[in-house]
Amino acid sequence: MKKAGRVTSWNADKGYGFIDVHADVKDIFFHITALQNRSVRPKPGDRVMFELGKGKDGRLQASNVSILGAPKPQNQASVLPVFLAAIALAAIFAGALGGFLPRLAGAISLVMSIVAFLAYNADKTRANRKEWRTPEAHLHFLALCGGWPGALAAQHLLRHKNRKQAFQAAFWGTVVLNIGAMVLRKTLVPA
Known part of the structure; x- marks a missing residue:
């Protein structure tokens, strides 16, 4: 099920950030590989849609993250x-x-x-x-x-x-x- 939130922080050098979901849950971790369109870099304040899951370490993390208003990724190879x-x-x-x-x-x-x-x-x-x-x-x-x-x-x-x-x-x-x-x-x- 898709959830909505806002990016609270993004570390471009390390390729990860956190999403605030306005709930009683801590900010949700997400990695650059979870982005559906990697040509647009997230920044604090961006509204996002994502799916919630667990990482290898068992902690909650976001997957299939899409930045609202960002262009859709193009799947055609040049x-x-x-x-x-x-x-x-x-x-x-x-x-x-x-x-x-x-x-x-x-x-x-x-x-x-x-x-x-x-x-x-x-x-x-x-x-x-x-x-x-x-x-x-x-x-x-x-x-x-x-x-x-x-x-x-x-x-x-x-x-x-x-x-x-x-x-x-x-x-x-x-x-x-x-x-x-x-x-x-x-x-x-x-x-």
Whole structure:
């Protein structure tokens, strides 16, 4: 059953806050993962609707929290990054076949893209189940080893790790390093 309340506090750095329900109950805890639309950050005074449940520790907490007046979350994945990932993978493959990139670059990039996509999918599944997660360094390593097109597609199709700015900065760094290494390898060691 949905309940109504107001946000009394929000700690943006730690990703949690509390909701006042105007009852004889203490303020209700809620975590950022309980928000239905994470693109809008809660602030004290926001009116919210939520469901009441118990956390792993047995204490009351809010779930399915929606901020009243906030835009509804969009469930459609952006097609442009997925299209760009497919184009990049095709360009790497064509460059390898044409001799512009190292000969194995196309096959390695294809295999690593599949592995990266599967790793993102597994991490997203674990995140939803609140299980042990894949370290971000492992995801970046897969991208660095040529799987960045698959990682880019996974980020947007699965809506996973595509908003975290520090992760995105490191991810795009791996893309630049991967492409730079392929070009440098080809110029230093011709086929």
